[in-house]
Amino acid sequence: MAETNHRRVTSADVAQLAGVSRATVSYVMNDTPKQTISADTRTRVLDAAARLGYAPSAAARTLRTGRSDVVLCLLPDWPIGPEVGSMLGNLSTALARQGLTLVVHPGNREDRPMFEIWKAITPAAVIAYADFSPGEIEAMRAAGVALVVTPLGRGSRDQRELAVPQQLIGRQQAGHLISAGHTRIGYAYPDDERLRIFAEPRLAGVRDECRASQVGGPAIETVALEAEQAASAVRRWHATGVTAVCAYNDEVALAVLAGARRAGLVALAVIGVDDIPAARLAEPALTTVTTDQAAVAAYLSATVVAAIHGRPAPAVPTAELVHLVRRESA
Amino acid sequence: MAETNHRRVTSADVAQLAGVSRATVSYVMNDTPKQTISADTRTRVLDAAARLGYAPSAAARTLRTGRSDVVLCLLPDWPIGPEVGSMLGNLSTALARQGLTLVVHPGNREDRPMFEIWKAITPAAVIAYADFSPGEIEAMRAAGVALVVTPLGRGSRDQRELAVPQQLIGRQQAGHLISAGHTRIGYAYPDDERLRIFAEPRLAGVRDECRASQVGGPAIETVALEAEQAASAVRRWHATGVTAVCAYNDEVALAVLAGARRAGLVALAVIGVDDIPAARLAEPALTTVTTDQAAVAAYLSATVVAAIHGRPAPAVPTAELVHLVRRESA
């Protein structure tokens, strides 16, 4: 009720209290390299700022510089799991260390066209886990967005780099099964259209590995998260001699396992992706492949920071990003 | 490569092309009620704007009005599951329909103090799934944030409203078990400190229901997501006559199930929360309680919109927010 009427503390307030000009305040606050400030003045300003609880207006700063300290991550509307959550947490931390703030926009087909969104934020960079048209990307660039990273999409050709780890996941899965002696591999494709963007590169990785190892291409079945339906898929695999399957992720793998139980074909080897808690708790415990989310976050962060400072992009980390977790299911 | 050097399109450009003043452009773009504009002028302006691809600078607008169209959702650093993801998706849609943009900030203990974050965004409202000190909340208010909703925390006393559904979850769980004839209930508490904020009200709900039904208070065990450890908990429950347990969520419930298998005590009834895909696929399939995320999102959206327009907050929806999904485990 007692609306404390703090009107905003501005740099003018700080300047006044410190007995200097607003320009000086700005120089001190930003450690502007081209401008030297006496140690004495500097402390006076810093002191005044602290005493008043001054924080510069992000809006004004953005207006003036044409760029904010915000990095916007656009998510499509697929069901985001804990892995993505953890990646975003890491990314947030990594960016924060560089003075950047990560915000995430949960995508949604019903949303007004996405450009409204980045215009509302004026981000320094956009990380888009979604497909943008070249036109949209160009528009963002034009509007001052320093960098548009599309970890998965077909953005600028040189920016699909993170699609590589996705393929690595598939290779790792198939590689494990093949080296365990399986010669006929199945692929359990997700039922959800929205997951294509992840599923395709993973499947491609499986294909590559099969080809490299002279094993026949994977027998693809779409598997919903439902035991009965999965059982049919399992029966079809069995009929064609498939003895091991790579699943899109742990949930799909769990469905395959449930289907195998129901079909009475428990000998089927299954390998998932992500290592969700339920994977460890399943019976049999699920063998799975994980991605080092911290490393992905670090890479993304480095890419963004480099672009903002106009430095060349860091090398894409490839190996060591994907790890196998061996358990009983394969 | 050919960096098209679009410098930003401003209202001045539109004004010039339309042959009017910048003020007129502003009036047209915002449908300012106090100012009438002839249909002719209006179309000329709209036309010019469209032709130039004009979109007002959010920064300038925010600077001038002291408020942006962004609603900021602050998440703590707990593992966010798909339920939260779906809630945020719904919320995003609902807010978008009102011309508001939702952005989410994944919390992180290492982040610089959180106020830096909302100062960097100047949101119209903040929805915080985290504990803020009254001081911090007051500071946000002072800085022009129209509303701070803390669905779970102890913000202003009148804003812990959504804690109610959390309790409802617990009541629903216990109620189901009790009406199934169980007279000694256990509670499987999560291992992760960060989940307390959810776990406490849920547990409180279980307590309430037990008391209301004259059943002894729940026997609490902390259960990690690991079968062996869960087995110990199951044995302790068994020793004290517990025949049914409410789990913090489906993952914990799955752990309890795994523990029961390992302990050879498969008769234990278990009920989870969330209905994650793995719940349906488990053996036995998990009985669980779900929250209507769309309804929660609608409520949150309505609350935010009301606050921004200075209207009174909508009533808290209580019933129909929580549903039971009966399966074999209980």
Added chain:
DNA sequence: CTGTTAGCGCGTTCAC
């Protein structure tokens, strides 16, 4: 009623 003029909000940065 229609539309214009002009100043504000606030941090940044160049010239003195």
Added chain:
DNA sequence: GTGAACGCGCTAACAG
């Protein structure tokens, strides 16, 4: 270390 213009949209005051 300072003065002052600038970035861009909003809106009160005012003129046809």
